[in-house]
Amino acid sequence: MSKTVADVQVLEFRLEDRNYCIDIAHVDEIVDKGELTPLPNADPRIEGVMDLRGATTTIVNPKRVLDLEETETGERVVVLETDDDRTIGWLIDEVEQVVSLDDETVDESVEGDSVKGIVRQDDGFVVWVKPEEING
Template identity: 35%
Template sequence: MIVSESAMQVEETDAEPGDGTDAPDSPEVEDVATRQVVEFRLGEDYCAVDIDEVDSIVEIKKVTRIPRTPDSIDGVMDLRGETTAIINPRTFLGIEGDAPERHEQNILVLDRPDDKQKIGIRVDEVLEVATYPEDKIDTDEDLSDLDTRGIEQKVSRGIIRKPNGDGLDLVVWVDIDAIIDQLK
């Protein structure tokens, strides 16, 4: 927003603060609906989840594989004395390529009060917490022309159009509930 120098000057009056005479009528600022997300990287893809769904971000520790579980479940790990199931979202989103070494990855521990056990998702790198206006997010209705596994398997809430210096990056807005429902 650009404000002229004259607009920054305050005129002294004998009016009391809050009596309606201390400021000229100003146009109401329209609230723009926004979403705050945690952005992360999986391979070359950028993804995000709602910040309200994340309890904490931790470094990956020893993960114990559980026999006869789907490939999308890496196993379990001890997190502050609590057994935490670790999900690998790459299988749901069709992320190609090998994951980096485990010591380079992070776990987004989810905040899901109805779960009987803590759940975390394995990510290659946590990038940032960002806020986007909802008009920069294309939802399911807008995605019929995109051919991605996340859209096909209905584990994406939409695509965030993130401005960068050269144009736009597309960030997959992951639906954690849909991923967990497919594990049941």
């Protein structure tokens, strides 16, 4: 049986003044940002690494991938499950909520490099992002 949009729950989060979401199946946990160690000559999207219970976690700034202005970096980290052995976290400004998607509110026709679709809500749009494109 294939998975439909109505079977998906997403984590909605804020970057700057915009809302984004990611399929909750990719999310391992949400933690406060710890001390980051910068990596010389790293990809510009990488803020550095931090220790997360003994695991070296690469911290990615999705604002750089999504071409957002960076007024400041977020204080929360969404730790993602990946298909390889890497542990990756995204710096976000704020966690909003977990919501179940509805076929009528999701528009996947606007899919792009890092965008899976748009979720329509009463107060605007939420951009549904692809984690594999943000992670690099």
